[in-house]
Every structure is written in structure tokens, then in C-alpha cells.
Amino acid sequence: MRIPCPFCGDRGNEEFTVLGAAGLARPAPEADDAAWHDYVHLRDNPAGAHRELWHHVFGCRAWLVVERDTRTHAVLSVTPAKERAA
Amino acid sequence: MNAPLDPRTPADLALSRPAPAQPCRLPAGGLVDRGRGLSFTFDGRRLSGLAGDTLASALLANGIHLVGRSFKYHRPRGILSAGTEEPNALVELRSGARREPNTRATMAELFEGLEARSQNRWPSLGLDLGAVNGVFAPILAAGFYYKTFMWPPSFWEKLYEPLIRRAAGLGRAPEGADPDHYERMHAFCDVLVVGGGPAGLMAALAAGRAGARVILAEEDRELGGRLLAEAEEVDGMPGPAWVQSVEAELAAMPRVRLLRRTSAFAVLDHGVVGAVERVADHLPVPPAHLPRQRYWKIVARRIVLAAGAIERPVVFGGNDRPGVMLGGAVRAYLNRYAVRPGQSAVVFTAGDDGWRTVADLARAGASVEAVVDARSEIPAQQARLAARLGARLVAGGRITGTAGWHRIAAVEIGDDRGCTEGRGADLLAMGGGWTPAIHLSCHRGGKPRWDDALAAFLPGTTPPGMSVAGAAAGRFTTAAVLADGAREGAAAARDCGFAATEPQVPRAEDTPDARVALFHVPASRGKAFVDFQHDVTAKDVALAHREGFRSVEHVKRYTTLGMATDQGKTANVTGLAILAEIAGRSIPGTGTTVFRPPWTPVAIGTIAGHHRGKAFRPTRRTPTHAWAAANGATFVEVGPWLRAQWYARPGETEWQQSVAREVAAVRNAAGICDVSTLGKIEVTGPGAAALLDLVYANTISTLAVGRVRYGVMLREDGFVMDDGTVARIAEDRFFVTTTTANAGKVLQHMEFCHQVLRPDLDVSMISVTDAWAQVSIAGPRAREVVAGLVDPGPDLSNAALPHMAWRAVGVDGVPARLYRLSFSGELAYELGVPPDLGEAVMRRAVELGATPYGTEALAVLRIEKGHPAGGELNGQTTARDLGLGRMVSTKKDCIGRRLAERPALTDPARPVLVGLKPVDARTPLRAGAHLFMPGAEPVTANDQGYVTSACVSPTLGHPIALGLLSRGAERVGERVRVLDPVRGGDTEAEVCAPCFVDPEGVRTRG
């Protein structure tokens, strides 16, 4: 598997570690239990486009949002996690 | 009188005798080197062959067809094919640690002194007692193991499995560690061509001429594919000569790499292809500095799959008898190896293809006894050939049985009117048509599609970037294959941005094969094998269907068809066709065959390459390693690190003596210990304090410059992740330490917290673990030792540098940092210096009276103080469990704070950190022992907790332990039973506070 890092170019997956779903909004401390349970424990498992957090741990050490088709493993987009919409 | 022992092995002795001539070698022709004879042994018999032979061709040159016994029925087996698809001729090569079982004789290149042995026979190949399994054949049918060996379960391990392993099974494992080495290569190219036959050569030529970076991977030792095996011309010259001319042009292209003896075995995501190059398999021993095999990880922008096609055996009774061979293989032995595999031959075909075999056999001087052609109409030209050769021609014919034991002696021929006749023959060349080798097109989930006209599966959806050319794409004339390769090679190069044109396609044979579909002869006598390697017969497939298995995937698993080491290369399509026939369905309506990596078996050692043993991961040594080694240290592996465990002194015979002395030195005078392995992270920027407030459960932003704070960090699910210290170097600069084990994880976590959760913060962080040699100097005399180590000047008094403070100092004029921190509970410092000063600091500290101590003493000191470490920070404990609950700030947000408030994590009955001391003050407690109320039945329901760390305290003079005990904080003074059923410990202990030494912390602050 190859991931095109926005900083380092096309690199092999052995340089990365994967965390899991991207785009989860961390609830406010006062949010209810259900919101926190959802954030920490519940994950979707889509068949198709899926946004995941990958860390270029043996590279530039950027956390990246990799959009990947779980059926084909095609990488659809890669953006630095830091650049997420405010 | 004893004769001296002859050191030579039986194989050596065999090799010392002259080898007989090769009776089945043709007097001329072939691509073997007649000037280079080679000696080898088979089952101890000395034989000879020629350079250019495979083991299979050399055996056939010596008239040897019987090479092994089958997996289940121990039937005599011969050589079926001449290539990678071979299911039968599996042999053991070499001996000792290099012994390699289950090697295909058709792929093993002959070398001088090669030792080969048949396998799966006992006591000998000719007389095999296991063949009695054939007598019991009715009960060894499909599903036999499942049905018979199910009950009782306890019999499986003791009785059934050893018996089955003895009776069925393949070769023996080598006798020692592999003496050879393997390596990995990463390669990048524009166009990867898999297969060096006519299609692959044209594809490589087209892409190479356009200037693309090309890798051509060919499984064989030589390029050329079928052109080496057929007697046909290309561009007006013999096929092999044309191959040589193309090879010369490719070899001269600097951007083209030719990989021979290389099997592309897996197509992975995004154009990544795994391949194995057999660098030295064809040599007795790998040359110095060369690996035995090389694992190539090739990243290709485009892949042209030109893997050719595999001929299908026909399923009829006795089709496994030695001397029954694929027609294409017979031609390969005749034309490439100049070996005549039989003197009187019968050819069984369903189309024109078999008539090439007839012609080639006749040219080589074999007598063709009969041609059995499944077609009812035979083209006139072929009928004339049969007449000219005096061969009996049976149109609409079938082979309905074979006779012979170790080799075929006669065949039974049936015609379309139901008449049968017998014919003597020592060779039966058969072929049911060719199956495109589409395997690699399926590795990423591509489904093949059935082509009715070709009666074959063709590539369906291919992985992005892959195209298929030649016979693998269903082109079956040489001219069509060459044109297809040229087209796909040029297209691939154009896809990569090169202006490629298709090379002119050379003139070649262009008559399409007229054939009928032929898979199976239902009305035949004897066992009719579909899968030769797993001994699966047509009857087994029928039985599976009768027992209700409909899905081809279920039938495969029930019968084990296609699940041997050859993955059914010669069996899958035939099996599917037979199942379709029985079920009365079409082949595509019955199912497809899909393929998964690897294409051929790959040794795990090849994939591991040099990443084994000590090279599995680099060993990390601390800056004071050499000094420690010179001063009597015993080292212990801590993750990748080697740390000094203790420093034995003359006269100390037990490690406990060394540890007790080191602990006493710290408690009574001063000790020094290298703690450089702790993770160290520098966090800088205006947002640094805010980020650390998020990462740590306690508040960091209130820490004053010049001060140090103990910090604990949680995972988002509320459990403790790690602990360490945070020193504020400047308003916007912090120096953070982590545990040795979590150094990488904590940095990654901090980067996550910053980049994903708080990208608004202006902060950066970097690991500085290797930038500092850090030593701990602890004990009542630590201050004087430190004063002697650092450059004069700084005020080290308690008032100027109190506990949990740090200051900049100099060592030999080099900037260093002195932190007042204590893990041991004594007056203690950590001194950070550049790594190259580490040894000097150790040496001088010892000169100043400090005793070096290792990780064992470090552990004893911290257990005596009740500090949680690895045993307690086990991923299942909360800050509250460890007595650190009050550190979790309720005034701010932090990772894990919210879920740490979960009812289950605040349950007062949770096990919490306690100290334990044996009631008899003698019996050692052991980590891992479980805690029960005295008198309670020791069952899980009554389990109250467990011991996490234990030692004998030299300071107190008796064993102590830390443990996690339900409601432990309320139970000080109570007794618990400490039960260790695994190692046999059972004693009572008194619960106490976790801190055994100086609970008020007077010494620390002194």
C-alpha cells in the first residue's frame, strides 16, 4: 500500500501507523455520557469511502487524514489533520 | 581391528562412482550444454545430467519416471509437467540444515553434486507400505478426516494426528537453523512485466524502447517461455534464437532490468508487487556475500501480466501413473532438454495442440502408437500424419484406463461407439487445453470471467494499472501473443507519459487451435485424479455434491481440492468443470476460481530477510554502556535497550548480594545509575503549556520556570497511559520525561493531541532521548557527589535547589542540566549532559564515592517507596487505583478526565495500590500471585486482587510487595492469602500502605 504524503510524496505504508476514524469531534467536558461514549468507543465501518487518521511516523510525523475506499483500498485524498476546517 | 571410519556420506560415495550414460538423451538438439556434464544423486543413486537440465529433465534423461509417492494413497507418481505448475514431482533437495522439502523437480536446476531424494515413501520408493492406503481407498474418500477423526476429541492429539502425519504428508523439515541469508530489495519502475515469454518480451521491448524504466521478471532461468519448448520459428529463425536477439537488445537498455529466476508471487495495493529471486538456489552453496534468495518489493506504475498459460490434465482412470505427462511438457523435454520421455507413445488430445506433440515425438525418433483425439472429425492433414507414422488414429476417442505399476505399460482406448482396445505404451501425452495463468489478476479481488469459445477463465476486472497480455489473456497463437505483448507494453509506457510506439511484430505461427472442450472421461476405470497433489479424485467431487455441498468454495474445502502447495494450478478449472457436469449447470453458473497470494510457495525466511535474530531490531545502548561493561555490569534487555542490571563485585556469588549492596549504598551513602533510556521530549512554543494541560491529568501551566512536577497522563478511556516528570525550562519551553517503554507512544500521542485536537496551538515537540546522557545520583551524600561533578559556582543548597527544582549547570564547561528529582526516596538528582560526557560523569561519580547501581536496585528502591511503575501501569489501572486520584485536576479539561469519572472506574470496590508484607517476614511474595480473604475458597468469584511487584527489601530485611487489592486503602492491618497456584506459592501477608521507607519524605527533602 502507498500513501501520498502531502509533505513527503508517495511513500510505502510501512512508514505509517493508522489510528482509526478521522473527523470525530471531541465533546466538551460537560457533554453527556452518551456523547463521550460515542466519541471514545463507537465507530462506523463503512463499505466505501472512509476517512482515517494515519501518522507518518517514520517520515515527517504529520498526522494525516487519509480518505480511502475500504472496498478497493484506493486512496481518494490525503490532507494534513492540522488543516481541518475550524 | 577397526577400519578407519569413512567420513564420506552415502551421497559422496555415490558421486565417487562413475555415472551411467543417459539412455533417454537425444543425440543432438536442445538448449542443454553438452560440454558440461553434471553428477547428481537421486535416493543415493549416482546419475548424470547436463548443464541446463532441471532435476526433472535429468531424471527423465536417465529413464526415471517414478519420483515420489502421493499424499494420501501413496500411489507411485511421476513427472507431470515441465514447469512451475508441477503437482507430483516434489522432492527433497540437499541435506542437513539446507535440506529443503517439497521442491518441484521441474523447477530445481541441476548442479554438480545435487542430492535429491523422493519423499513420502516408507521404507523405499519402490516398495511403499503406505500404499496399503490405496486398499483402504473406499474409506479415505473426501471428508474422511472430518468424519472419522472427530470423536473423542482427546484422541486427536494423541492418536489420530500422529498417525495421519505419518501416513499422509510431504517432506521433512531441515535439521538445523538455515545457514544461508536472505535479503530484501525495494525497486521502483514505470512498467513491470511479469513473464518473459513472447508476450512479455514484446511488452518489455515496447516499453523499453520508449525509455520507460522497465523490470521484467521471469520465473525460469532463461527468458523465452514456450518459445524454448516448441519447435517453431519466429521471424524466420528458431524461437530460442529470436529470444536471444530480443534479450540482447533489452540487456543493452540501461533503464531495463531483467530478473531471471524471479517469481512475482503477490500483487498488493497500489502497484506493489512482491517477487522472490532465487539468487543461489541453482548453486550448491550461495557464493560469499550473496543471499540464497532475494525478496523484491517492486512499486510499479503499470503492470503487464504476461504469465502465459498452464496445460490442463484430463481426468480419467489411472491418469496419475508415472509416464502420463502433459503434452506441452513432453514437447519441452524433447525440444528444450533433448530428452525423450518415452519410446512408444500414445497421445491423447482434444485439438490441434496434441498433434504438435505427435510431430515432435516422431521427429525425436519415438514410436507413436496411437493418437486419441476427442474430436470426431480429424483434419485431413493430421490424419495423413498419423497414417505416415503408422499410428493408430482414434477419432472421438477417450483414454478409459491405464495399466502398469511404477510406470505406465499400456492404455485402454475407448471410441465414440463404445468399443475399447488396449495399446502398449511407456508414455501417454495428454492435454485438455490450456488455462490462462490469470492468478495475479485476482490477488486484489478481481473476479475472472468465463469465455465459452476458449473454454477458459480470462481476467475479469484487473487491479488498477494492470493489463494482461498474451496467453494469460487468452491469445493462443504465437503471432497473436507477440502482437498482444507489443500492444500492451506500448500502452503501459504511454500511460506513464512516454511516447511509445508498438514494435513491429515478427512473423510467427498463427493457426488457431481447433479443439473441443475436454475435462473428464466419466466412463473410465480406476481412480481419476483431479488434484494430483492432494489426491482428490472425480469421485470425491461427486461425493461432495451428493452430500449437499453446492458452493465451489465448500467443495474445495471439503475435498481439499486446490488447497495443496500448488494451489490447484492444474486442478481448479477441471474440478469446477466436473462439479458443473454433475450439477447440470454451466461452469460460470457453478462458480469461479479465485486466487490469493502467493502464486508459488515463499519461504518465510525470504520475506524476513535480514530482519531476524539480533538484526530483528537494532539494539540500543546507553551512553555509559562501555563503562558499565568494563565495570562488571550484567545487562538486561528493556525493549530495544540494554541496561545495566547490577554490577557484580569480586566475591559476590549471587545477584541478590550485588543488589542488596547497591541498595544499601543508595540508602546510606550515594549511588549513581544511568537513566538515559527514559523518553525525553522537548515541548516548545507559546501553546506548550496549554497542550501539556490537555495531555497531563494534572495542571502543568501553573508550574514556575525552574521547577519540576511529577505528571500522570491518561488515555481517553480514563486509564493511566504513562507517567514522568515535566521541567519548565522557560516560559515557552518544557522538558518532559516518559517511561522507557512508552517513549515513542507518548510523543506520538502528544503530536496527535496537537495536530488533531488542538491545531490552533502554536507548539512543537521533538524527541531528545538520544541528545542527553542522564544519570541519577541518589543517597544522603548525593549533594557532595554532584558538587564534585559540576563546574564550580552554582549554589546547590536545599534552599537554592530544593526538591522538584532544576537549574542549568556546566560539566567541563559544557552546558548541562541538574534536576532535583527522587525515585528512590533519597536526596537525589538527575544530571543531564551531552551523551559523550556520560562515561566521564559515571567514572568521576565513582571516584567521588558513589556506587553504580543497576535496574534491579532501581526497582527495589522504588518498590520500597511504593512508586508505581511497569507492573502497576499495566493499562488496567486508573489514577485513583494507584493512589494518584487527587492529581487529576477537576478545574480543567484533559485527555481521559471525562471517562475516568465512569461509575466502573470510580467504584470503591476497585482494587487499589497497597503494600504487602509476609506475616512470617520470610516467605517471598511473587508478582502475579492472587489475593484472597483468608479461609475463602480460592476461586475467581473470591479473587480480591493480585501482586504487581515484589522484592526482598535489603533496607527492611524481609520480602515486600506492591499489589492491587479491592478496597485496599481501607484494609491496612488486615491479612490476605497470597496464592500462586502456577508456581506453587501460598502464604499470608499483611496489608500496609504502599510506601515502606520514610513515608513522610524527610530524606527526599533533606
Ligand SMILES: [Zn+2]
Ligand atoms: Zn510525510
